[in-house]
Every structure is written in C-alpha cells, then in structure tokens.
Amino acid sequence: MNKDPRPVANDTYAAAVAESQALEQDLRDPENRRHYRMLTGDRPTGRLHIGHYFGSLQNRVALQQLGLETFIVIADYQVLTDRDRGERIAYFTRQLCMDYLAVGLDPENHPVHIFVHSQVPELNQLFVPFLTLVSQSELERNPTTKDELQHSSLGQLSASLLAYPVHQAADILFCHGNVVPVGKDQLPHIELTRNIARRFNKRYSDKQPYFPRPIGLLSRTPSIMGLDGTTKMSKSRGNSIELSAGPEEVAKSIKQAKTDSERRITYEPERRPEVANLLQLLGLCSGENPEDIAESIGDGGSGALKRLLTEQLNAVLEPIQRRRKEFEQNEDYIDRILARGCAVARERAAQTMKDVHRFLGTYIV
Template identity: 40%
Template sequence: MGNKKRVLTGDRPTGPLHLGHYVGTLANRVRLQDQYEVFLLIADYHALTTRPEKADILASREYIREIVLDYLAVGIDPEKTTIYLQSDVPEVCELTLLFSMLVTLPRVERIPTLKDMIRDQKIENPSMGLMLYPILQAADILHVKAEIVPVGKDQESHVELCREIARRFNSLYGEVFPEPEALIGDVPTLPGIDGRAKMSKSLGNAIFLSDPPEEVARKVMQMFTDPTRIRPDIPADPDAPHNVVFRYHEAFNDDKAEVEELKARYRQGKVGDVEVKRRLIAALERFLAPIRERRAYYAARPQLIDEILAAGAAKVRPISQATLAEAREAMGLSARRLAELKAQLP
C-alpha cells in the first residue's frame, strides 16, 4: 500500500447518511479504495463548530455509529479504507494551532462555504472555532500528508487554503507537507423528494440509506413530479429538472430500458405518476435491499464498530505523531532542535 497515493475524505456526524450522500460521495469512495490509500474521517470536532451543546454532542456519539454502519453497508471495506474518529487523533489540534499562525482572519473570511454557513444558519456572532474550521480541515488533510482530497465544487476553496498553508509552512521552515490536489466529483446533486435543489436531513426531504421499505415507499409516493400535469393523459417532459421522480430513476434504476420506456410513455401522456412512482419504489428496493442486509449484519455485531474505529485510530495516530514531530522539528520547537539552535547562538 505504501506506493499508493493517500486520499483523505470524511463526514460530520450530524445525522444518518442518505441517497444524496451515496450519489455525491459514497459510491466514489467505494471506487477510490481500490486505487488509493484512503483515510475516512468522522469529523466530530467539526460538528462542534455549529453544534457545541451537550445534547448535540451526545447525539453525535450515536450518529458516529450510524455513519460507520452506512459506510460498511454501501461497501466501504475497513481492510482497504482507514475509518477513524477525529477526536481520537489529538495531534490534529496542535497542528491546527501551528497552522493558524500562518493564516490571516480576512483570508479565512473569504472562504465561500464559510460565508454561506454563517448566512444560512443566521449566525450573528460566529465562534472562533467556526472561523478556524477551514484551518482544522487543512490539519485533517496534512497530518496524514494526503495528496488527494475528493470534494464537491463548493469545497474547492478549502483545499486551496490547505495548499496555501502547506506552501507557506514549507517556505518558512523547510519541505514537510505536500500540496494536496482537489479531486472534484463530476456528479449531479440529487434533489430532495420535495423538488428542492438538494437533499438534506435538515430540510426533511431525504431518503436515508437506513430507511425501511415502507418508509421508502411512503416518501416516493410524496415525491414531486410535474405540477402542470393534472391527469395521466397529459403529455409532459420527463427530462425537466423539476421532475424529481425521473431524476431518481436515472440515478438508481438499474433497468435502463424500463426508464426509457416510462419516459416515452410520459411524453405521450400514456402513463400516470402513480405507476412511475411504483416502478421507482421497486427500483429503489433492488438498490437498497443488499445495503440493508449488510447493515443488519454489522448492526447485530456492535463490537465490530468499536474495533474498526480503534483499529483506525491505531493506524492513524503514529502517522499523525510522526508528522507533528517533523513539523515541530522543522519549526525549531522540538527540544533537540532548540538545543542545536542555542549551540549556534553567538
């Protein structure tokens, strides 16, 4: 594995994962684990930036287990992918502090997603932790010396800041860190079942990977179609962006001939929304049934989750400790280096 490039990616433990996560990141992670040395971070420190209340922290502990179950259920293999908890690697905190000395506040304030988060959540007085979040993210990436970071287009600015931090550190103290590349996923955003632009737990418009069959069916029957089509004999465009049912058929129906047949009948006004939805329910069941089966297997063995996270921390911590020691040495902060510097003083 040593000659494979390192990848770092992760999730905040703020809720279970849904079909939007599968399309956006999870399917890609399953592919990446055969090509790269992948580190998969559950970012519980990042969750504190907007949810520091005790109740939220306790809830996140349960979400951590749910997220690991989702990872395993979709095919992420802990033998190939190192799954670990951010707070199990305290060296990241010291590296964040060291990096924060190299970045100005105005530079952090220019991060578009940070501005969006403050606006969308109506945060009048952002905490220092929230402002540090892009720097903590850089420490997450660089403590394992990751070379590739899979991100959506909206997160590209975070990787650019990370590259700037690595560059500045290296120019001040010597070559320690790689300048990681953003791997921009070319995947469409899965709309919510209500037709909104994005599926999201907070908007209540998500189908979760852990939803039972009856819940999936209930949500599909609520799903947004074409509001101008009040009868099934009215021709309509199945490719219209707002026609959510067909967007899900395209993403999850493995019977492509069926999708094309439904589209053709929809254009001719020869199929009703109920039939299109029932066919989607069947397609989603074909997709989700094996995921549910794997999830149930691991859920019945809770000690495996603890073992996977413990093994992940045991692998990551020595890497992180070595990186931090190297950074401290380069900066002149280690005892040995300080002794050398004192010996050179007049």
Template identity: 35%
Template sequence: MRIFSGIRPSGELHIGNYLGAISQWLILQEKNECVFCIVDLHGITTPYNPQNLQNSIFEIAIAYLAVGLDPEKSIIFVQSQIKEHAELAWLLGTITPLGELKRMTQFKEKIKRHPEYVNAGLLNYPVLMAADILLYQTDLVPVGKDQQQHVELTRTIARKFNQRFGKTFKEPNVLLARGAKIMSLQNPKKKMSKTDEPEGCLELFDSPEVIRRKIMKAITDTGKAIKYNPKRKPGISNLLTIHSLFSGQTIKTLEKTFQGKGYAQFKKSLAALLINSLGPFRQKRKELLSREVYVKEILSQGAKRAEVIAQSTLEEVKKKMGLV
C-alpha cells in the first residue's frame, strides 16, 4: 500500500506534530511504501521569508530523519524538485469547480488570518495537494481533521478525471491521525501551533531548560486536583494528555498517581518525562546538523525515486487528455 503525506517548511516541529502525525508515519513506514514530502510550494502561499526558506527546508529534513523516518524504507524529498507536481496541479485545475475551492474551510481561515496575502495560490492550494497525492497513485493519506476536506476534494477530482478521460487515478482514502489534539500551553482552548506564542508551543528539539520552563509556566486551572475534564479544566487536561501519550500510562492511572499532589509536582514529573523522551531526538539532530552533505544526498536520492513515479503518472495523464 502506498502512503503519501507532507509537511510545510514553516518553523520547527512541535510535539503536536509528532504525536498527531509523525509517530503514525513511523509505524506506517515499516509495512508500506511511504512517500514523505517537504511541501515548499504550499509554504509560499502564506507570508514567508525567501532568505530563510532553504534553511527551513533543511531543518525539516533533519527533523524527519532525527525522529526516525528511514530513507531506506521511505521516499523523502522536496516538492519543488519534482516539476510534475506543479504541472499536474494545472491540469487538474481545469476540471476542478471554482465553487468547491471557495468553500474550503482552510481557505476561509487563511484569508482571515492573512487578509493582506490573499492570492490565487491560496485558493488553488487544494488542487496542488490533490496533485501531490494523485501523482504517486496513493492509497492512503494520513492527515489531521483540518485537512480531511482537502483529501475528500482529491477523491472528487480523481473521480471526475476518471469519468471524463478514463481510469487513471486511484481514489485515496483518509487515515485520520490517531493521536489526541495537543493544545497550546498558554491557551489550552486553542490547538498548539508553530505560529503560536513561543511559550505556548513545545518544540521537539527544545533544550531541557526550555522544556522545564515552558511546562512549569503552562496555564492550568482553578483548584489543585489533577483531573481530566477538558471543558472545566482544559489546562491540566491538556498536560494529562501529553503525559499519557509520552509515558504510555492511561489518564486514569495518572489521576490516581497524582491524587492530592497538586499542579507543581505534576508539572515537574511531566517536564522530566519530556526531557528524557525527547533527548534522543535532540542528540540525533545535533549529529545531522554537522552532516549537511549526507542530508542533501538523502533528499537528492529521494527526488530521483519520486521522479520515476511522477513522470510515469503525468505521461499517462497527458496522453489521456490529448496533450501528447
């Protein structure tokens, strides 16, 4: 079974990315053919710094490798290195209804967030995402709920193309991320995000000192009871979720362990757990930062492998459309 997933090169990865998506990728790569893409063409649809883009791409590549993605088991590459992504997106755009794009929830949210940066690329984002997925004849797309609508549109586009030009694309299925949604440490009613205030986002490669500071400063709730209740106690509930996912202990077990012990003691335990759990990732990243040639060679080899599949698919598409 072929899996496709990608991540934008916009800032360092945080624990929400890891628990929600990457930990699932590590399991998938063991028994499937996985294609993991750094989607830089998507990244330029919202405000970014051109001078920092190549470094951001390199940092994401290192992060992929540091957390355990294996270039022997998976294809890892940069989207813009494969020109077929952009070409297929244009071709698919000719059969995608404009109304479908305008009703996309992500489009509406992004134009609210960046009213000064409303562009055609943002509107066509789901078409490029469809091209990313369909180019590799993907069976399964692991995504969060916020991207589910885009994958459903991908299925619609594949169906429309197949009906009009003949069977060409597989209709990919959604694999929703298993991990619970991790919330901001400073605003536990809001999802943790790379664009969040720094103290609210716990990055995968934060130093032990920074981890300890962020956890100890994390917003909790009135009272001292360590109880899971997302509506009434969103702060401590978020921290319990993080502890449970990293320790493997159930939330019920944690509630019993910390009964009558107060927030400070719980936070100290969580900080120690995270420092220990994330330590190997920090060490691996440190090693890879000094091996730039090795990392770039992995991306180059990944691009070559991806290109073989991409060229084959695009050639068939162009034949079906009468372009060759």
C-alpha cells in the first residue's frame, strides 16, 4: 500500500481539515477506498465512555460498513508511559474488546482486526529504528506529551512518555496505515509520524517509498467536555459516563453534571460552555440541533435539561449494554477474537520488519 494521499501546502489546521474532507470523499468511492487502511485504538485504563462513542466508535462502525480494513490496537504497553505501574491491564483489555463488539464492531464479518500491543513483538521492534529518525527536541516540543505528563502520576518526564509519539508512529506504520482518526489536539502525532515515514523513505527506500503518508481523519463531532466542566471527558479524570453504566448510574452522573445558575436554557458555547456541552450531548443522542433543543426547554432550567438528557442517553446505551452483557458471559469468545486479531497483526508486522531489515541492511537469520 504505497499510495501517497494528496499533498497539502502546509500542515496548518485549515489544511488538515481540507485534507480530512478530501479523504472522506475518497472513502465513499470503492475504487479509491481500496488504497486505504485505518489504524485506531485505545489504552486499556478503564472501560470506554460516551465521549469515545460519539467521538470515534460510531465512526469506526460506519467505516467498517464501507469495508475499510481496520486495525484496532489495545495499547497495553502504552499504559505504562504515564503511570508508575499498570493496574488490571489484562482485565481492561477484555473490557475494551467487549465495548468494541457491543457498539457494533464485527471482526467476524468485516476486515477488522482487534489486537493487543504487547502481543505483537514485531510491531514494538519497529520502534527501535524509528527512534533514530527523530530528535530529542522534536519530542520535547510535542504538546500532547506535556498534557499527558500534567495529568499523570509521574513527577517527571519518563523516557517512555517522551518517546510515546514514536511508539504511536510504529502502531500506525507497521500495517502501512494511512487513515488515522484523530482530534485536533492529536494532529502533532500525525505530523511526527509523517516525518518518520518521510525520513525512512528518503534514507533507506528513496527510489520506491516504502511507508505511506498518513492522514488524520478529523472527527466532525463537537469536542465533549467532562461532566465536571473541564475541557476533556476522560477515564482517568473520572468525569465521564461509561458505556456500561446502568440507568441509575447515568441519572446520577448527569444530575451531578456542572451547569450554571441561569434559569433559561440557551445554546451559547462561549458564554455557557457547561450547558452547551449537555445540549450537544442531547443533540448527539437525538439527532436534533442543540439550538432547537435549548429553545424547546426554555425556562425549564437545568433540571429539565438533565432529565431529557438522561432519558435520551439511556435509550442510546440500552442496546449497547444488552449486547455487552452477552459478551460478558463468554470470555472465551473475547479471547478468540483477540487471538485472531493478534495473529493477523503479527503476520503484517513480521512482513514489515522483514522489509525493514532488508532496507537497513541488517543480518537476517
């Protein structure tokens, strides 16, 4: 897969948006779609939440239905980058897989491969030559690394956290991924991966570029704030609602969500971000415009807003939770899905490393 996605003049956000939109058009065309392969994934630090669902999982299912080959990494090694030790990693690995299947990802009938980071040694081996292609200053400038450190349990920047974006580049490029769903804050990771691919190609395979140039597929879903009013809904910050949360837990979480003291409900994201966030969630659940929802609630206040959101969100989560309970009763099936995904990932990674060794000129047994 050596098709180089259409170039852009520079990597400003506007250019990234334009490139993402062009990619969406390409993915609608079956002839163009065959040139693409998607890499996405999550760290097993807890169960997935509604931010994941509206922000990325729904889109993964839609791309699956188009037939796009997709690798989903459960990045267990990367759990260790920003904490002293991993806790219940194996448990949460299975939990993530259950969440994926419950929302509709279907490795049985589509080219979707769910695999575990630590079980694909060839992928992690690719990390070593990639480290030679980046500088310390490049890694230290990465804004998302700084943010992860700020919210981590570490007192200082570890080598693993500093090199985290390089490991992500290996995740993307081991399978020649060139479609990577991201948010705006993750675009620096895409840019570093592009630099690594370009530098490898220039240094080792200049006549026929080996690694593709990935594109960030930007989500059209508005950024979802945490229920505590912070800028990001996150498992680690405890401000989210898990996909597996029951009706009473959903109601309790939404009741405690931060709003403001104004009685009339209006959709004003800049002036009233917490209220706007709940209206956005309602819009994602119902398909309605947040402005129209606000108008219909009017003087009902935050109580009416929260009651309506509770009702709508529970309606969205009910079928997901019903399917999830079925998978919870069959861990052997979950293990088979993961084993199959790891086998496919190892096969692709082994071929990539064989090619990389050939380019590097290293000894091959």
